[in-house]
Amino acid sequence: MADFVPTSPAVHVALLDPGAEALVRFASFGAEEEGVPIRVHPGEEVEPVAAAYEMARSSTFGIGLAIGRGRIVLHESHMPPERPVLTGDLAERPEAVARRFGSNAARLVVRLPFRFVDEPEHAAAPPPARSAPKPAAAPAPTASPEVDETTIARLVAEIVRRFDTRGATS
């Protein structure tokens, strides 16, 4: 700790992929919306998890991000070095993922629960009313995008049945 340099508290970010500079900006937008400063910090590690841990160790918040090729990692200084808090895939919609990770880094500081899914791109379809039952959520097959008609018919019948029974019991 001989070379301790006082710095203002910030989430530290390592940029491991020089081509991904734009993503740092998106991560910083996510943090800014939560009101937490974020700063690119020099480091030596090149592997994303190790780099994120190095950033977390250097941040006074104890929170670090690393943006590597195709991968983004959120780390916290008390975690075991090999166990990052969250890791994300930058293959699809990297800007949104980076913003969400910036937001989550900030939420770790302000102690709000993490966001695990992005906001919808267009909220064209209004979400169902608060009290509406969501019976389809449980059985909805998430694994396969191809759903045969009988499954849909069964789901619809189930939903109709629950709608019918709901009013009677509540």
Added chain:
Amino acid sequence: MKIAGVDIGNSTTEVALAEVSGPGVPPRFLASSRVPTTGIKGTVANVPGVRRALEAAVEQAGLKISAIDLILLNEATPVIGDIAMETITETLITESSMIGHNPNSPGGLGIGVGETTPIGDLEVVAPGRPVIAVVPRAFNFEKAAGAIVAALERGVDVQGAIVQGDDGVLIANRLPKVLPIVDEVQLIEQVPIGMMAAVEVADHGQSIQQLSNPYGIATLFKLTSQETAMIIPIAKALIGLRSAVVVRTPAGDVQTRRIPAGSLRLIGEGQTVSVAMDGGADAIMDGLARAHPLKDVTGEPGTNVGGMVERVRQTMSNVTGKPAGQIAIRDVLAVDCLVPQPVAGGLAHEYSMENAVGLAAMVNTDRLLMEKLAEALHVELGVKCELGGVEANMAILGTLTTPGIDIPLAILDLGAGSTDAAILTKGQPVRSMHLAGAGDMVTMLIQRELDLPGYPDSDVAENIKRWPLAKVESLFHIRHEDNSVKFFKDPLDPRLFGRVALITREGLVPIPTHHTLDRIRTVRREAKRRVFVRNAIRALTAVAPAGNIRALQFVAVVGGSGLDFEVARMLTDILAPYGIVIGTANIRGELGPINAVATGLVLSRAQPIPGANGNG
């Protein structure tokens, strides 16, 4: 011979299995079990649950069901409870004219008034005109901020913004002056354009002042006194929020409409009392006391309460197979509550707190049903099956196995569907009392007051009733309800971080809600106090000699609710001043509050009830 005492309760079926040599010889208990009841208590649908409970018990004892010589069933005149809740007020917006919500991070600060204008049209607005920019998600924050800056530079008086995305702070940080920006407005396309609107954002840790004050809104929109009277529901719905928008639409009127709540007719043996529901729960309970003893209850047809009472009656009728006309409601418990209701016509999923009355009702069914059940069990299991004795007597007998207890003894069974009390004094038959309202009603109050998903979609309300809370403050520590902190060596699941969680046997379970720990705790304890504590006092007063609760000496809590982590203590708090020893029973010195009736059934074959002349 091997005897199995079987107690079918509203939510659990319990078995005590014992070797009984004969009268006067203490039975040797072999096993006990407890499984969820299948179907509604006292119906043939209970058979699968009884079979499972017996299987669990014989397995512990290393036996087979066929080794049982006799099954004794509790002879309950089964008490079935049902619950319902109706709101007696609601807030209705006929034109969308209000947005009030608590986004995580609204931008800017202050209050602005202007005409709602799409962000894309700002460049054609004449300088000097006060406007509120409306920003759909398609405009990212940089473009939106750029458009607002350009308009401000041209002299357009941009007063604030309404934003669909979570971009409020980002836009506010890119403006040359501080403007209030409300974000996360999901249904932004429904914001009326070209109307006067007011946007208010309060500072961190504060709530809005002007838009939650009717005169504040009147000042901003220059309203007449009649118009001001109309906007009270808006102001009420916005109290306590950090950001809000009020849009004045010419046809917009928001009103609190009192649904005709109707009245409840409490038909007593002596007199009939009619109580208006909007008088609230206290008026209903007062009426109940005047009509005592109760013969039946009806609701005014064509009103909410009418529908509610008939629904209870219909449920009972379906269960018992008796025509609805023959079902008599023998007790009700009414509880006031405030439930969040979605505001019709809201743009950001607003809700307002509305008054509601929760009602639990109870009917006595008849012994015939239990005989049918005993017959069905005999056919199903091939074992002789009898009705063993009146449930209250059996519960007292079982409870007397608690160390340190003596008669006169009153027991309190806070079940799922009903609250039961019984008392045994020297030389007197056992007196018992069944009242409407118990655990299921507590669950319903928690579910409705916190606006949680209900059964059968989710059992989160039931779990809140059962388990203590903690806030996950970091990846390594939680803070309990009592403010004590627990650290963990291994990091917690990131999905728990920042959330309020339940400390269950399986570990921490996050609660899917935005309510704070304090709010959840208050709602939980209030629900228990209003149902369990109130009913405990009602029931004990009913069984106590001459209705004097001070005449009781020993009171033991039995049944599943005795396992509750706070109810027994809440009862002690209330009853200790009466000089009563009240605590949780410990059946056979080892089972805690459960298995009292099942144990009592077995004991009844080996020894008479002490102090009782015959049975009541």
